Amino acid sequence: MTLKHTTMEADIDRILISRQQISQRLDEMAREIAAVYPLKGEGLVVVPILAGALIFVADLIRRLPMRTQIGLLLVSSYSGTSGSEPRILFAPGSQIRGRDVLIVDDILDSGRTLQAVKVDLCRHEPASLRSCVLLRKPGKAPPEAGADFVGFDIEDVFVVGYGLDFNSYYRNWPDIAVLRPELYR
Numbered sequence: 430m431t432l433k434h435t436t437m438e439a440d441i442d443r444i445l446i447s448r449q450q451i452s453q454r455l456d457e458m459a460r461e462i463a464a465v466y467p468l469k470g471e472g473l474v475v476v477p478i479l480a481g482a483l484i485f486v487a488d489l490i491r492r493l494p495m496r497t498q499i500g501l502l503l504v505s506s507y508s509g510t511s512g513s514e515p516r517i518l519f520a521p522g523s524q525i526r527g528r529d530v531l532i533v534d535d536i537l538d539s540g541r542t543l544q545a546v547k548v549d550l551c552r553h554e555p556a557s558l559r560s561c562v563l564l565r566k567p568g569k570a571p572p573e574a575g576a577d578f579v580g581f582d583i584e585d586v587f588v589v590g591y592g593l594d595f596n597s598y599y600r601n602w603p604d605i606a607v608l609r610p611e612l613y614r
């Protein structure tokens with residue numbers, strides 16, 4: 430694609446979920462999460478799956494009332510829009526032993542990413558392990574790869590924005606959006 434003469438805005442075909450809808454839903458999700466964990470004590474270790482969860486986790490944890498630590502986790506799974514096996518490149522280790530751990534990801538599609546992350550984190554024996562995704566695509570993930578907290582169920586289209594990328598671009602678009610079809614070719 431040639432980017433030289435066009436803007437990011439011109440690449441967006443339609444907005445699927447607006448920034449205002451995201452913000453409202455995050456208020457609710459934070460309440461759902463806060464209801465499950467104790468307010469007192471050492472609190473949560475939140476594990477965002479980078480880089481897709483970057484924006485989501487920043488907005489979510491600032492709505493949580495309990496003490497929260499972050500354990501970064503880096504997975505490479507997608508090149509372009511076609512899936513491949515997830516590879517965990519960097520993960521928290523002994524930091525999560527005996528702790529309440531909440532995995533945060535941008536989107537649950539086949540569930541392979543979340544399942545691989547759960548297996549990896551379990552090795553370090555957290556006290557509890559739950560997961561939270563902003564988006565979920567319909568019916569592909571097996572039950573064991575399911576998420577405990579889900580922001581929105583969406584149709585099976587490739588989305589960008591609010592942390593989600595295409596060729597590493599569009600993470601900074603503030604809404605969940607679909608690109609013009611010719612860009613995916």
Ligand code: 5GP
Binds near residue numbers: 481512540588594595
């Ligand atoms: P899964 O392993 O569940 O099939 O896919 C999860 C990962 O694939 C997500 O963390 C995300 O990085 C990527 N992914 C899945 N669907 C989409 C999508 O529609 N748009 C973008 N940008 N990434 C996606």
Ligand code: MG
Binds near residue numbers: 478480536542
């Ligand atoms: Mg991802």
